Amino acid sequence: MKTNEVLENIKSRRSIRAYTARQVSKDDLLTILEAGAYAPNGMHLETWHFTAIRDAQKLEELNMHIKGAFAKSEDRHLQERGNSQTYCCYYHAPALVIVSNDPTQWWAAMDCACAIENMFLTAHSLGIGSCWINQLGTTCDDPEVRAYITSLGVPENHKVYGCVALGYADPAYPVKEKNLKTGTYHIV
Incomplete structure (x- = not known):
């Protein structure tokens, strides 16, 4: 097959779930955000919003709010995460990008997925690890979580469709090899 x-x-590119404390530079973060903004989007309306957080205290507070929402859940697995002293939904990455969009646009989730993939690939090209984080998408309507993310700059009328954890991979944790599933594609 061809390559370039x-x-x-x-x-x-692989999902990274263990990071060093080294912060992503502002310049690299801006490059990653710009790549997200160049993603395909419905009718080119760009209704999305990217909220980048590099402040460790703000990230810890966000994690606590998410854990609080999990603790109130009916789901036993989420309750366990919510009551865990060690659980961190963003794997202690030094930076996190919240990707939100206007949920009245039927393509909002697809636009965000394209933007997130652009961010992943750009981060990888810069030597920065990344991972898709879903927990905020499932908790963004919890009143305490909503108030907190709004205070961070997420538009009030937006739903969170995913987050991008960003940082440098901890070399102590090996990255899994990718094995393609047989039959994933065929040509007619």
Whole structure:
């Protein structure tokens, strides 16, 4: 099969779930955010919003609010996470991008997914690890979580469709190899 720099970047990117404390530079973060903004989006309306957090205390507070919402859940697994002293939904990454959109646009989730993938690939090309974080998407309507993310700059009328954890991979934790599932695609 053919290959090039873009294809090799796509093939070598993996989700990182263990990070060093080294912060992502503002310049690299701006590059990653710009890449997200260049993603395809419905009718080119760009109804999304990206809220980037590099402040460790704000990230810890966000995690506590998410855990609070989990603790109130009917789901036993989420309750366990909510009551855990060690649970961290963003894997202690030094930076997190909240990707939100106007939920009245039927393509909002798809737009956000495209933007997140652009951010992942750009981060990887810069030597920065990333991981999709879902927990805020399931808790953003909890009153305490909503108030907190609004205070961070997430528009009040937006739903969170995903978050991007960003940081440098901790070398003590090996990254899994990717094995393609047989039969994933065929040509007619």
